[in-house]
Amino acid sequence: MAQLHIYLCCGGGLSSGFLAQKARAAAKKSKIDVTVEAKSESEVTQYLQKMDILCIGPHYEFRLKAFQELAEPYQIPVIVIPEEIYSMLDGKALLELVLQELKIEKD
Template sequence: MENIRMLLCCGAGMSSGLLAQKARKAAKKRGIEASIEARSESEAPQYFSSVDILLLGPHYASYQEEMAEMAKPYNVPVIVIPQDIYGMLDGDKLLDLALANLT
């Protein structure tokens, strides 16, 4: 499988950083090549040309439409991470969510 490039965004990138770490472990366990980074939402637009999917923390759901419009020229889907995945820092389910939205 090709390398999946995911970007997770929340306010300062702290909780999304933990979630990204767990998703990287889940990908490695499954034998999936993945680059999973966490950044603040204000940095997201500069990464559209180098990611396959943008995942927003649930508290940034109101940014989804705006981010999706900016990501459109790059064909990058912008998905809000469900609260249960985010709150439980469930890397496996996050990876499933990303893969489901990339196929």
């Protein structure tokens, strides 16, 4: 499996930064080659070409369609991070959700 590029988005990138850190640790433990970065909403468009998937915070669910429209030309899926994953900073669950969404089997 080629390296995966996962981007998380919340308002300022702070809370998603903690979740990204946990997801990186889970990926390392599972020996999955992944880059997980947290960006603010204003930065998302700068990184669309590098993403394999965009995960937005649950508080941005109302903006899902707008994010999907931004990502559509790049054929990037956009998902809302479930509240239970986001609030618990469950990096392992986030990683599993992303792999499931992208239909990637863990080795």
